[in-house]
Amino acid sequence: MKTRLTTAFVLFVFILTGIQVKADNQTRKVDPFNEISLRIGANVHLEQGTKHSLEIVAKPSALEEIITEVKDGKLIIRFPNKNYLWKTFQPGEITIYVTAPEIVGLGISGSGDIIADDEIKTKILDMAVSGSGSIKLSELTAERVKSAISGSGDIVVAGKNAAQDLSITISGSGNFKGMDYSADDVSIKIAGSGNVGIEANKNLYIRLAGSGNVTYKGKPLIDQSVAGSGSVRSAK
16 A cells, blocks of 8 residues: 555656646747748747747747748648647647748637737738637738638737728638728628628628628628628627
8 A cells, every 4th residue: 555655646746747847948940931820739929020030938848849841931830740749748838939021821720829919011911710729910901801710719800000801701600800900891701600890991791691790890881691690780
């Protein structure tokens, strides 16, 4: 019995020590890129700057397995394969700091987040979330914006400068939160229970199939079609 208790205590100490493993910082060299594809459960803090840079903060065991590669101008952040994480280890919190002069595409597959606290300025921005992750842009300045959500993820956008064109497509229960953002021409397509909040200045095109909802600000010309229990309403 004493041997069993001693063994149990040693295992407990080992587990506790593993939980308290200190995170390491690692700076990696990257080729030029203007798109990001996040495929792991990490928090990516994005900043627009004069050079390309990448820094990862994570447990050493996670750092060893995170792959960062640039293909056709796209920075891909991933593990060796989709099942590797759950079969071998729990990585804990992973934080990644990314800087790039130009950003034209942001994509998430899974539960990761891409966050930009400072202004992102670009002519065209294509955003896509597949899964439960989120993209959060505190100050976006762009001419044309395209966003697609598949699953339960969110895209949250704010900005003082209106876009010319904004396209929003939701398949599932995801949300586009843009009540602090505006565009001249807005196109919204929802299949499922997703929700959209946006300000439209000139034209608002809406197609709803399911229980999704659209809340808008402004006084645009509206072309809408609703099939199901979804709704379109003006914010008061």
